[in-house]
Amino acid sequence: MKIGFIGLGNVGGKLAGSLLRNGHDLTVRDLDDARMAEFVSRGAKAANSPRALAEAVDLIITCLPSPAASAAVAEGEDGFIAVLRPGQIWLEMSTTDYAEVLRLAPLVEARGAKFMDCPVSGGCHRADTGNISIFAAGPRSAFEEVLPVLKSLGRRILHTGDLGTASRLKVVTNYLCTAHLVALAEALTTCKAAGLDMNTAYEAIRISSGNSFVHETESQVILNGSRDINFTMDLVIKDVGLFDQLARDHGVALELSPLVLNIFKDSEQRYGAREHSPNVIRRYEEPCGFKVLGVGFPAEMVDDEPEEPGYEVVPRRA
Numbered sequence: 213m214k215i216g217f218i219g220l221g222n223v224g225g226k227l228a229g230s231l232l233r234n235g236h237d238l239t240v241r242d243l244d245d246a247r248m249a250e251f252v253s254r255g256a257k258a259a260n261s262p263r264a265l266a267e268a269v270d271l272i273i274t275c276l277p278s279p280a281a282s283a284a285v286a287e288g289e290d291g292f293i294a295v296l297r298p299g300q301i302w303l304e305m306s307t308t309d310y311a312e313v314l315r316l317a318p319l320v321e322a323r324g325a326k327f328m329d330c331p332v333s334g335g336c337h338r339a340d341t342g343n344i345s346i347f348a349a350g351p352r353s354a355f356e357e358v359l360p361v362l363k364s365l366g367r368r369i370l371h372t373g374d375l376g377t378a379s380r381l382k383v384v385t386n387y388l389c390t391a392h393l394v395a396l397a398e399a400l401t402t403c404k405a406a407g408l409d410m411n412t413a414y415e416a417i418r419i420s421s422g423n424s425f426v427h428e429t430e431s432q433v434i435l436n437g438s439r440d441i442n443f444t445m446d447l448v449i450k451d452v453g454l455f456d457q458l459a460r461d462h463g464v465a466l467e468l469s470p471l472v473l474n475i476f477k478d479s480e481q482r483y484g485a486r487e488h489s490p491n492v493i494r495r496y497e498e499p500c501g502f503k504v505l506g507v508g509f510p511a512e513m514v515d516d517e518p519e520e521p522g523y524e525v526v527p528r529r530a
Contacts, residue, residue, distance in 0.1 A: 214239065215361065216269035218262055218285050219306070220247040222442040223332065224275030226339035227305065227365050232256060234342070234364040241265045241285075266292035266300070271361065275305040275332075278450060279312045286316060298324030301358060305330045305346075307386065309454055310376040311461075313349075317375050326354040329375060331382035332366060335429055336442040337513040343367040343520070349378035363522035370525045380458055387455035390448055390489075391472050392426040397493035400434060400504045410435055410506040429513050430490045435506035439488040441513065446485035448476045 213236070217228040220242040231238050232254055239257040241264075242248050248258045259265035262285040266272055272292060276282045282304060286293045293316075296302070302320055304313065304327070313329045320327040328350030338344040346366040348355055355371045362369045372378045399422075403413040414435060417427050430441050452473045459466050479492050497503055 213237070213271055213361065214269040215271045215273065216241065216259065216265040217273045217275070218242070218265060219275040219277075219281075220244065220251065221275070221277065222336050223339050224305070226336055227273075227275055227332070227344075228256075229254075229340065230342040230365050231361075236361070236364065239265055239268050261290035262286070262288070262292040263290045263295050266295050270299070271301050271303065271358065273303045273305055277306070277447065279306070279308045282306050282308055283312065283316070287319075293319050293323065296320060296323035296325040300325040301354060302327050303330045303348075303358060303361075304328070305332055307331050307382050307451055307454070308379055310379040310383075310458065313376045313379050326351065326357075327375065328354055328358065329378045330362070331378055333382060333385050334366075334425075335513060337429070337515040338367075338517075341515040341517065341519050342522070343515055343517050346370070346522075347372050347378035347381050349373060350375050359524065366522050367520060368525050369522050370527070383451055383454040383458055386451040387469060387472070389426050390452050390476070391468060392424050393430055393490065394472055394475055394492060396427055396431055397434070397490075397496055400431065401493060401496035401500065404502060404504045405500055410504065411508070414506060414509075432509045433488075433511065433513065434490050434493055434504060436509040436511050437503065437505050438511035439490040439493070440511060441488060441490055443489045444486045445476055445480040445483065445489055445492075448489045449473065449480060452476065 215231060215236050216239045218241045220228055228240060239259050240248055240251045241259045241262055252258050274282055285291055317327045328348055330346055330348045332344045332346050334344040344366045345368040346362055347370050349372045372381055414431060417423055433439055433441055456469055483491060
């Protein structure tokens with residue numbers, strides 16, 4: 213199967229790297245020529261437009277920063293939807309609006325092609341090693357067709373059901389991640405203010421009921437001082453905004469989520485849209501006049517789990 217990958221950014225570049233590492237025939241497209249050249253040097257082919265990429269491959273994967281960016285490569289002047297052919301599949305791996313998924317699907321199906329929304333979760337460090345989790349929504353037949361490729365991209369693969377369900381679950385999990393990041397920023401700053409040893413505080417949280425994936429990753433880069441988790445304020449605002457919209461669409465009156473969203477909107481105004489998202493902790497550090505730091509923590513997360521073949525996660529039904 214010939215695979216085309218559009219979007220070689222923080223996550224997409226690492227996912228595409230897993231495809232190359234596992235021997236797939238890969239064509240890439242990105243607005244950054246240097247990124248494409250780097251992939252070509254590793255054995256990939258480059259396409260000069262999304263349309264040209266689609267004409268050369270069987271499976272199209274997109275991993276882009278916003279719904280607008282995905283729509284542009286699909287429907288723009290050089291977009292690929294116009295040249296889709298029967299039997300092709302488009303995997304949308306961006307974190308996107310479920311309503312956009314439902315809008316685009318009929319356009320893809322009208323060309324005789326198949327569409328699946330397949331967002332990922334687990335951070336750039338796990339995308340880099342093929343150990344990231346993947347939510348996949350769409351027809352079961354299409355899921356089974358692309359499962360061998362998904363097993364090269366990720367470790368735990370969950371078929372979530374009909375189109376749009378994966379995108380909805382993804383924004384739910386991103387909201388939970390963001391809420392815990394804010395809670396950790398407050399907790400770590402309070403530990404520092406109370407005179408506690410920060411390395412000991414990290415371990416106390418890690419081995420307790422207060423632990424989470426966010427603590428084991430983002431707290432480490434906070435305590436290092438780099439605050440670099442390959443995610444930025446503007447992306448957090450996009451994701452939590454999508455969660456808020458999902459709740460409003462279904463009549464859920466939220467309390468915590470709007471507060472979290474406003475905290476990040478204010479942080480974006482203070483520190484900039486492209487500031488690392490863990491630097492939300494600056495809101496609490498700066499009034500206290502200190503930085504929350506530990507000793508021996510990494511500047512960037514590296515996945516220390518060995519790469520293993522992916523597998524399907526099956527929900528319990530009894």
